[in-house]
Amino acid sequence: xTSAVTIVLPTYGRPGTLACAVRSVLLQTMPDWRLLVIGDxxxxxxxxxMAPFLADPRIRYVNLPWRCGEQAQPNSAGMACASTxxxxxxxxxxxxxxxxxxxACRQIDHTGADFFFGRSAWIWDAPESMDAPLAIETVSPLxxxxxxxxxxxxxxxxxxxxxxxxxxxxxxxxxxHSSSSLFRVPIQDWVLRACRAGxxxxxxxxxxxxxxxxxxxxxxxxxxYDTPALPQEAALRMMQVPATLHELTLRLQRLxxxxxxxxxxxxxxxxxxxGPKAQQLTQQLLTANTANFYLQTQLDAYTWLCAELGLPxxxxxxxxxxxxxxxxxxxxxxxxxxxxYVAHAIAEHPWTNDV
Numbered sequence: 001x002t003s004a005v006t007i008v009l010p011t012y013g014r015p016g017t018l019a020c021a022v023r024s025v026l027l028q029t030m031p032d033w034r035l036l037v038i039g040d041x042x043x044x045x046x047x048x049x050m051a052p053f054l055a056d057p058r059i060r061y062v063n064l065p066w067r068c069g070e071q072a073q074p075n076s077a078g079m080a081c082a083s084t085x086x087x088x089x090x091x092x093x094x095x096x097x098x099x100x101x102x103x104a105c106r107q108i109d110h111t112g113a114d115f116f117f118g119r120s121a122w123i124w125d126a127p128e129s130m131d132a133p134l135a136i137e138t139v140s141p142l143x144x145x146x147x148x149x150x151x152x153x154x155x156x157x158x159x160x161x162x163x164x165x166x167x168x169x170x171x172x173x174x175x176x177h178s179s180s181s182l183f184r185v186p187i188q189d190w191v192l193r194a195c196r197a198g199x200x201x202x203x204x205x206x207x208x209x210x211x212x213x214x215x216x217x218x219x220x221x222x223x224x225y226d227t228p229a230l231p232q233e234a235a236l237r238m239m240q241v242p243a244t245l246h247e248l249t250l251r252l253q254r255l256x257x258x259x260x261x262x263x264x265x266x267x268x269x270x271x272x273x274x275g276p277k278a279q280q281l282t283q284q285l286l287t288a289n290t291a292n293f294y295l296q297t298q299l300d301a302y303t304w305l306c307a308e309l310g311l312p313x314x315x316x317x318x319x320x321x322x323x324x325x326x327x328x329x330x331x332x333x334x335x336x337x338x339x340x341y342v343a344h345a346i347a348e349h350p351w352t353n354d355v
Contacts, residue, residue: 009091013042015048040068081342093229113201119141126228154188179317180317
């Protein structure tokens, strides 16, 4: 097992943003990485976008023969198949600043932690043109206490694109759980389980990642995955020019220190619906005491909250899936089959680069 980083990048239906995400990996100042792009039953457009990148021996593209409808299964397969000591995740519509991997790995080396929890700048609206300023007004907060992560909304731990974890921790926590089996979303469920597994978290103070939310703005297309990649392209162009990258870095540093920018426009409450009953139940069921009870027993009071409100498992995922792609019914394949397929594809075309 090497000390390099395996990057797991799941993708479906947004080849324009995928190309930008891969290019942000190629800009990394730390060259010791392997990029595994896993297609969730993607079409020819994604294969065509990936084709030029495959000339780099550090990059692989594996397209699943099924639709999972979420990133949980591809993420789990990629993490299980990683042969490096560290694993990073990157969403297909997010970007890394060139310093991301270098910053994360240096901090892990310095602290001995097994979970780097980075900070992100959030893009809420697309610019009017490539030359217009990026609409950055929110910076993710520093990692919260466990009680706050347990009780707060998912925006405070997103995106997974800002994480770097040790392979040992990934093995200990296990695969991401499918949305269809959860009341919480898989990203929050995995973080909570990592904390319960004794993860040693080291928070990143500087912003090294971009999270794009413009597909949910009023400007977005009816099918969210049809939203153009204009903000990703604009941000990437800034990163490729030293002067504009320096200007962008200074702007992010100022925002990260500005109280009004930290957490602004982010969901603060884990309550799944709006209303007096939900608010009252949230206050009663999501507390420091129930967070500590979860650590001791793995019994989650959020499950009780959703049950009391009559919400089924996977309700968030089904609603998001319909908005993103127009799909209404997907039955994800069993995780072992997904992992076996990815492992077989890698074995047929093993990594040849010495990272």
